[in-house]
Amino acid sequence: AQSVSQHNHHVILSEAASLELGCNYSYGGTVNLFWYVQYPGQHLQLLLKYFSGDPLVKGIKGFEAEFIKSKFSFNLRKPSVQWSDTAEYFCAVLGSYNTDKLIFGTGTRLQVFP
Amino acid sequence: DTGVSQNPRHKITKRGQNVTFRCDPISEHNRLYWYRQTLGQGPEFLTYFQNEAQLEKSRLLSDRFSAERPKGSFSTLEIQRTEQGDSAMYLCASSPWLSGELFFGEGSRLTVL
Numbered sequence: 711a712q713s714v715s716q717h718n719h720h721v722i723l724s725e726a727a728s729l730e731l732g733c734n735y736s737y738g739g740t741v742n743l744f745w746y747v748q749y750p751g752q753h754l755q756l757l758l759k760y761f762s763g764d765p766l767v768k769g770i771k772g773f774e775a776e777f778i779k780s781k782f783s784f785n786l787r788k789p790s791v792q793w794s795d796t797a798e799y800f801c802a803v804l805g806s807y808n809t810d811k812l813i814f815g816t817g818t819r820l821q822v823f824p
Numbered sequence: 825d826t827g828v829s830q831n832p833r834h835k836i837t838k839r840g841q842n843v844t845f846r847c848d849p850i851s852e853h854n855r856l857y858w859y860r861q862t863l864g865q866g867p868e869f870l871t872y873f874q875n876e877a878q879l880e881k882s883r884l885l886s887d888r889f890s891a892e893r894p895k896g897s898f899s900t901l902e903i904q905r906t907e908q909g910d911s912a913m914y915l916c917a918s919s920p921w922l923s924g925e926l927f928f929g930e931g932s933r934l935t936v937l
Contacts, residue, residue, distance in 0.1 A: 814866035
């Protein structure tokens, strides 16, 4: 069965610090990978996605993620965080030919202080 | 607003009662998903539809849970004989076919006393 691991449960940063959130998945076949974000009081929304091609994917608000197949990883990065990036971040995988359900990780809560 | 709409936003019920949640997806989306989320956890898959057909249901879902999507438009999720462990946020999402990108509603929070 597919699974997604997010090892950073809670991250606290100051504004302008760099961010990297880890995401590892377990599935040996072709995968589609996603990062979703949930701002306080808002619904989940897509931050970025990887289907194929360039393994470095750029998303909204300056976020990017790199797909490293050999490491089964899809880490999220941002060079300089802002207070408005305070949110919960979820990695998700869609990776089986006979199902179209997204499997989510447990999430990482990011707090950014001014 | 043309996003995914869920009602009610918050439901408080007593143990043993039945509850029903409704989801109105984005109109041109033919896939509709239900997830459940508890504190500190990511969304957990429950079931999904393509048009009116229920294509997959989580094995973790007990027989007390049922979902429908008549006519391939809105969907309902019913929980019968609620238990305290059912307390959670129930999320609905819709998607264009094969896009993989889910558009989520704001969720329906269930509290079982």
